[in-house]
Amino acid sequence: MSVGIIQLQLEQDSGKSLHDEDNQHTLVDLNRAGIALMEIVTAPDMSDSEEAAALVKELQLVLQAIDTCNCKMEEGSLRVDANVSIHRPGEPLGVRTEVKNLNSIRFVAKAINYEIAEHKRILESGGVIVNETKSFDFKTGKTVSMRDKEMKQDYRFMPEPNLPPLRVYDNSDFPTTKKSSQAINIDTLRAALPVLPAEKRHHLVHQQGLSVAHALMLVADDDLMQYYNSVLAASPHLTPKLVMSVLATDLLACLYKAKLAISDCYLLPRLFAEVCSLLQAEAITTTTTTKLIQLMFNGETLPPADIIENYEWHKITDRAEIQRHCEEAVERNPKAVRKYREGKPRYFTKLVYHVQTKSNGCTDPLVVTEILKKLISEVS
Numbered sequence: 001m002s003v004g005i006i007q008l009q010l011e012q013d014s015g016k017s018l019h020d021e022d023n024q025h026t027l028v029d030l031n032r033a034g035i036a037l038m039e040i041v042t043a044p045d046m047s048d049s050e051e052a053a054a055l056v057k058e059l060q061l062v063l064q065a066i067d068t069c070n071c072k073m074e075e076g077s078l079r080v081d082a083n084v085s086i087h088r089p090g091e092p093l094g095v096r097t098e099v100k101n102l103n104s105i106r107f108v109a110k111a112i113n114y115e116i117a118e119h120k121r122i123l124e125s126g127g128v129i130v131n132e133t134k135s136f137d138f139k140t141g142k143t144v145s146m147r148d149k150e151m152k153q154d155y156r157f158m159p160e161p162n163l164p165p166l167r168v169y170d171n172s173d174f175p176t177t178k179k180s181s182q183a184i185n186i187d188t189l190r191a192a193l194p195v196l197p198a199e200k201r202h203h204l205v206h207q208q209g210l211s212v213a214h215a216l217m218l219v220a221d222d223d224l225m226q227y228y229n230s231v232l233a234a235s236p237h238l239t240p241k242l243v244m245s246v247l248a249t250d251l252l253a254c255l256y257k258a259k260l261a262i263s264d265c266y267l268l269p270r271l272f273a274e275v276c277s278l279l280q281a282e283a284i285t286t287t288t289t290t291k292l293i294q295l296m297f298n299g300e301t302l303p304p305a306d307i308i309e310n311y312e313w314h315k316i317t318d319r320a321e322i323q324r325h326c327e328e329a330v331e332r333n334p335k336a337v338r339k340y341r342e343g344k345p346r347y348f349t350k351l352v353y354h355v356q357t358k359s360n361g362c363t364d365p366l367v368v369t370e371i372l373k374k375l376i377s378e379v380s
Contacts, residue, residue: 001045001051001055002045003043003045003046004042004043005041005042006041006042006043007040008038008039008040010038011036011038011039012033012034012035013032013033013034013035013037014033015030015031015033016032038069040059044083048112048116049108049109049110049113052108052112053105053106053108053109056078056080056108057105057220059071061219062197063078064222065194065195065196065197066194073103073104073105074103074104079101080101080102080103081099081100081101082108082112082115083096084096084097084098084099084112084119085097085119085129086116086119086120086123094119094123095128095130095131097115097119097129098134099133099134099135099143100133101135107136107138110141111136111143114136114142114143115134115143118143132145133146168183169184169186170186171187197219200218201216204240208240209239209240209241210241210244217248221262223261223262223263224247227247227272228244228247230269230270231243231247231269231276232273233269234270234273235273235277237277238273238276238277238280239280242279242280243273246275246276246279246289247272250294251267251272254297254298266297267293267296271296271303272293274303274304274305275289275292275304278292278304278308282315284308284313284314284315284362285361285362285364285365286365287356287365288308288313288315288362291361292304292308292313295307311360312360313361313362314362315363315364316359316362316363316364322355322363322364322367322368322371325355325358325359325368326351326355326371326375327375328354328358329351329355329372330351330375330376332354333350335347336348336350336351337351337376341376348369351372351376352365352369352372355368356368
């Protein structure tokens with residue numbers, strides 16, 4: 001998806017009005033007066049709420065990356081005004097309504113969805129869309145009219161005599177008579193930019209082999225990205241894809257359960273890397289990896305290798321031993337075998353679970369699956 005930017009303007013906060021309906025008077029809050037504001041006006045290039053929400057999220061990441069804004073919508077650092085209209089293919093854009101001051105990405109999507117449905121309802125019933133400004137009531141999930149824009153469109157921009165014109169150049173037309181401090185060179189600014197979110201995602205997917213979903217997850221969370229990079233720095237031999245898989249599947253599950261952020265995680269990246277090294281070396285299974293991460297997350301201080309030794313969690317590689325576990329699973333679960341052979345694949349899971357339980361999770365599920373299927377095919 002590509003979205004054009006029509007203009008970007010700088011303003012100053014003029015304060016805000018606080019209306020007290022109970023006492024019937026209005027207070028003026030000037031605490032933020034004079035604080036710089038930036039307004040970005042985009043082209044009507046989005047076709048639904050999902051695209052609009054994705055744009056806001058990407059804009060957040062870009063502004064945070066270049067250190068322009070912390071973009072904490074809940075604190076008022078970023079607000080969204082959504083303009084919504086509908087039209088049939090090939091026809092001009094319809095009359096739009098504007099929903100002001102949306103303070104979360106979720107509300108952006110909800111407000112747009114509501115407005116689209118409302119526009120359809122009005123037009124299909126023979127009504128006319130009114131060009132108006134609305135607010136979003138998050139409690140009811142509906143938009144509420146604020147004012148008729150047909151009556152208030154006189155937003156005049158007056159030149160500020162104390163601000164000289166801003167001249168912008170690039171390397172091809174930068175005047176040799178001017179000092180670098182007297183003019184803006186776009187190419188110089190571009191060269192000084194940090195790595196932007198899109199470039200980070202491209203690197204993670206195409207250079208490190210991560211899935212798009214995992215790349216999105218990392219780029220959206222600076223602390224998670226830092227932890228991930230620290231793990232790879234601690235053990236450069238590790239495969240990034242394996243590290244991210246364990247991180248997303250096991251460690252984030254522990255953090256979610258404990259209601260902690262990755263920045264509060266007390267499992268050091270170095271120790272996490274040791275667990276991943278054991279998995280990559282095929283010394284342990286994915287099931288053991290999960291148990292090991294949970295144990296260490298909950299305070300176990302022994303090194304991962306010692307924990308494996310103490311609990312006898314080494315991966316079982318003896319195929320004869322795995323065969324015995326599988327034979328026992330088939331023998332003790334005739335119903336599951338029969339149901340699986342009748343075309344009900346979910347019963348196969350019970351057989352695998354039996355083997356995993358008996359082996360303490362130390363058998364490779366792929367090997368177990370292969371042996372079980374062979375044994376079932378031989379059952380008369």
